[in-house]
Amino acid sequence: MNCVRSVRASAARDRLLIVDNASRDGRLRSELADFARHDPAAELITREQNDLTRNSKVGGLYEAYRDAFSYALAGGFDYLHLIQGDMQLLWWDQDVVVKASQMFGQVLSCVNIVTCLQPLLKRHSDEFEHDRAGTPARAPSRLKWFGLTDTGLYDLQRWQQHAMQFAQSERLHGRAYLEQGFSVLCHPWPTVAPIPFPAVVRRGRQIGREVERRAPLLLEPPSSAAVGAIKSRPWTWLEEVCVPWGWQCLSPMWVTDLRGADYLAALRRHVLGCGMRDGRPRWVGIVVGDERPRRVQRRPSLLRLLLISPAEELRARLARGARQLRGRRRRRVANHFAR
Numbered sequence: 001m002n003c004v005r006s007v008r009a010s011a012a013r014d015r016l017l018i019v020d021n022a023s024r025d026g027r028l029r030s031e032l033a034d035f036a037r038h039d040p041a042a043e044l045i046t047r048e049q050n051d052l053t054r055n056s057k058v059g060g061l062y063e064a065y066r067d068a069f070s071y072a073l074a075g076g077f078d079y080l081h082l083i084q085g086d087m088q089l090l091w092w093d094q095d096v097v098v099k100a101s102q103m104f105g106q107v108l109s110c111v112n113i114v115t116c117l118q119p120l121l122k123r124h125s126d127e128f129e130h131d132r133a134g135t136p137a138r139a140p141s142r143l144k145w146f147g148l149t150d151t152g153l154y155d156l157q158r159w160q161q162h163a164m165q166f167a168q169s170e171r172l173h174g175r176a177y178l179e180q181g182f183s184v185l186c187h188p189w190p191t192v193a194p195i196p197f198p199a200v201v202r203r204g205r206q207i208g209r210e211v212e213r214r215a216p217l218l219l220e221p222p223s224s225a226a227v228g229a230i231k232s233r234p235w236t237w238l239e240e241v242c243v244p245w246g247w248q249c250l251s252p253m254w255v256t257d258l259r260g261a262d263y264l265a266a267l268r269r270h271v272l273g274c275g276m277r278d279g280r281p282r283w284v285g286i287v288v289g290d291e292r293p294r295r296v297q298r299r300p301s302l303l304r305l306l307l308i309s310p311a312e313e314l315r316a317r318l319a320r321g322a323r324q325l326r327g328r329r330r331r332r333v334a335n336h337f338a339r
Contacts, residue, residue, distance in 0.1 A: 147177030214246030244285030247297035
């Protein structure tokens with residue numbers, strides 16, 4: 001609902017398609033249906049089944065994507081802007097589309113432009129390929145390892161022209177289209193913020209805690225001056241404009257599943273690259289109302305972050321090592337008898 005409200009607040013006249021992918025939350029489905037009934041420019045598709053056998057992580061997510069693309073193609077739209085439920089549209093205007101159109105015109109192998117803000121913890125990763133004059137302080141021109149991603153702005157004419165299809169995981173279709181020569185560009189004026197430390201659905205179960213909304217939206221929309229600053233820069237990091245509204249969380253931020261030690265590994269690289277003073281985590285966000293400090297919605301759980309997640313990662317690595325060792329032993333026994 002936060003995602004849906006943010007789209008309507010930022011793009012009051014745009015056609016809005018809401019796809020509920022077989023949510024088990026009856027209250028959410030009711031709220032979405034009520035929203036669509038009262039918004040003449042909104043339509044709701046309610047899927048009744050989410051087949052977890054297709055992808056053990058996200059289930060039938062890409063079936064839901066295909067419904068959205070079929071709707072947009074049938075409606076004769078030029079572009080589809082795809083936003084997932086744990087994201088928020090911070091701002092939007094026609095300049096974003098005009099700039100994207102120019103980018104599509106410059107790179108004919110591009111069908112998909114990323115519009116999502118990237119967290120600071122990716123500054124020292126190898127995910128971005130910079131243009132010839134690019135430096136880490138400038139806008140990376142494209143994603144290095146993907147020819148298609150799961151979010152952003154899509155050129156529907158090119159999508160149809162190349163008969164593009166989603167596979168059953170982002171890694172699969174990202175790699176496949178990259179090998180075919182496709183590129184995913186990064187919009188220099190990102191408009192979408194992933195909710196930091198989100199609750200995610202994995203194998204049909206929710207992992208993590210939802211934030212209780214205490215302000216009109218979970219993230220404070222940027223001011224007109226802040227939007228102007230975004231347009232004046234070639235690149236903007238998530239932490240520069242993402243302000244939790246009515247709650248607090250750690251910064252630098254993490255925008256995916258917190259299980260495992262990935263966050264700590266990325267944070268370590270960040271501290272090594274920026275120094276302890278600039279890289280150390282700190283609490284950010286706005287508290288609203290008469291809420292006492294001890295009741296502030298801080299995310300993530302420090303117990304999970306510092307103890308449980310690393311322990312789960314260690315256990316998973318030990319289990320993988322044990323399986324590999326057993327496999328090597330079985331192969332040695334088989335070779336022995338073969339001789």
